[in-house]
Amino acid sequence: MNTPTPTKNTTGQEAPTFHGSSLELRNLTMAYGDIEVLRNVSLTVAPGTTTCIIGPSGSGKSTLLRGINRLHEPKSGDVLLAGDTILGTNPDTLRTRIGMVFQHFNLFPDHTAEENVALALWAVKGMPKAQAMAKARQRLAEVGLAERADHRPRDLSGGQQQRVAIARALAMEPEVMLFDEATSALDPELVKGVLNLMAGLGRRGMTMLVVTHEMGFARRVADQVVFMDEGEVVEAGTPTQLFDNPRSERLQRFLSEVL
Amino acid sequence: MDWFNTIIRTFFDFGAMAEVLPQLLAVGLLNTLIISVAATVLGTVLGMVVAVMGISPSKWLRVPARIYTDLFRGLPAILTILLIGQGFARLSQSIFGPSPYPLGIIALSLIASAYIGEIFRAGILSVDKGQGEACRALSMSYAKSMALVVVPQGVRRVLPALVNQFIAIIKDSSLVYFLGLLVSERELFRVGQDAAVLSGNLSPLVAAGVFYLVITVPLTHLVNHIDNKFRTGRRRPAPPTSGLKEVKDLEAASPLTAGSNT
Numbered sequence: 254m255n256t257p258t259p260t261k262n263t264t265g266q267e268a269p270t271f272h273g274s275s276l277e278l279r280n281l282t283m284a285y286g287d288i289e290v291l292r293n294v295s296l297t298v299a300p301g302t303t304t305c306i307i308g309p310s311g312s313g314k315s316t317l318l319r320g321i322n323r324l325h326e327p328k329s330g331d332v333l334l335a336g337d338t339i340l341g342t343n344p345d346t347l348r349t350r351i352g353m354v355f356q357h358f359n360l361f362p363d364h365t366a367e368e369n370v371a372l373a374l375w376a377v378k379g380m381p382k383a384q385a386m387a388k389a390r391q392r393l394a395e396v397g398l399a400e401r402a403d404h405r406p407r408d409l410s411g412g413q414q415q416r417v418a419i420a421r422a423l424a425m426e427p428e429v430m431l432f433d434e435a436t437s438a439l440d441p442e443l444v445k446g447v448l449n450l451m452a453g454l455g456r457r458g459m460t461m462l463v464v465t466h467e468m469g470f471a472r473r474v475a476d477q478v479v480f481m482d483e484g485e486v487v488e489a490g491t492p493t494q495l496f497d498n499p500r501s502e503r504l505q506r507f508l509s510e511v512l
Numbered sequence: 513m514d515w516f517n518t519i520i521r522t523f524f525d526f527g528a529m530a531e532v533l534p535q536l537l538a539v540g541l542l543n544t545l546i547i548s549v550a551a552t553v554l555g556t557v558l559g560m561v562v563a564v565m566g567i568s569p570s571k572w573l574r575v576p577a578r579i580y581t582d583l584f585r586g587l588p589a590i591l592t593i594l595l596i597g598q599g600f601a602r603l604s605q606s607i608f609g610p611s612p613y614p615l616g617i618i619a620l621s622l623i624a625s626a627y628i629g630e631i632f633r634a635g636i637l638s639v640d641k642g643q644g645e646a647c648r649a650l651s652m653s654y655a656k657s658m659a660l661v662v663v664p665q666g667v668r669r670v671l672p673a674l675v676n677q678f679i680a681i682i683k684d685s686s687l688v689y690f691l692g693l694l695v696s697e698r699e700l701f702r703v704g705q706d707a708a709v710l711s712g713n714l715s716p717l718v719a720a721g722v723f724y725l726v727i728t729v730p731l732t733h734l735v736n737h738i739d740n741k742f743r744t745g746r747r748r749p750a751p752p753t754s755g756l757k758e759v760k761d762l763e764a765a766s767p768l769t770a771g772s773n774t
Binding site: 268269322324344345346347348349351352353355357359360361362363372373376377394395396397398399400408410412413416418421422425440442443445446449450452453454457 | 640642643645646647648649650651652653656660661664665668750755756758759761762763764765766767768769
């Protein structure tokens, strides 16, 4: 159900559409040892929508994302993907449905761009290698990197590396994409390109949860903005509600610092 | 110049050297290479097992690996070789026959694997945590992410240290003579030693030493070569390009961003 269907667009190249699933967090609590870093977070993300999570450092934003694909196991509460709980399933199976993009790209340095994208396709999905490589090149073309498919990460700029990372996650045909400060490590002139790419995914139906410090992006692209602080959701709503009419004192202070 | 002649006669008697040369080549060098290569292969395989056990999330694998490493790294090589070579002589006889040669190789492998395991472990642990996380996020299992991504990167990083360990194995292979080898099984040191005793002159031992150097010195230079190659990286040389050009190229080429309103 997640096979992107190619559609012709203005550039004449094929761009996929996605079929994102819904995501719901119910009283999610996460802890490192005895220290609770996330307390009773509840959140609903409708299929094909983009939710931006903002907040100061140490607010538990990244931990929240890591709970959703269980890179860190939640302590209590529940996560529902397309209506079903994910906590009982095998994490490895679950993660085929959830793509993640990291702040520092985490590309495999000894693999070329196309090998980076193809690796999980043959190693996890059991696709024949030639087919995996062909699909990898197709995904790379979609993010504008057809020309650089044979480059290793060190021969790519930060922006290009993050595009490879996005292509790598998309190749697994996820129902939800998680972005953990995906543009925080980029040179300033390359930020917008990656954000536009992310916005493009959202417009084409991907369900996205985006931890970001880019307030302009949150305001422009998000269907829902969530402000977190000290492990709790302080305020959630539409971008207009949060940015133009913040109710809580903490969000007002945060916005006055970042805007 | 009397002392000079004495030194020449004691260490560099070319006649004595020439006499032992055929044996050094045909018996000594051959056996040293067989013992070293076999112990290196076995030690590397075992070392990888010990390393992967040593970083396992399960303490049932971690603790035995730790004890194994402490044991074989902490004991003098000669003691381990004697204990294994003589202690298991009976068992070995029923499997390999009367020669202590295989037991010597096994003892050397066990010692080497403790060191190699630590080298691998350090290398694997030095790989950025994000690599494993990226694998897991792509739904690869722990085993697959280690085997396909993390371990190869870790091993590449420790190649110089690994080659140093191979050199140590070559030198330690001389200790196997303690187990009492057949004439045809003698390695370089033993051949040199026997000839030295027979001729009452140290020159055959010096010749044996030269053979060790012929093997080990090129290896140390190989280390430096590997180190340089991997350290300086393989970045393609390219003229400076503006980030702005990249922005333009990517925007034009990427269908996913087309139609963007910014």
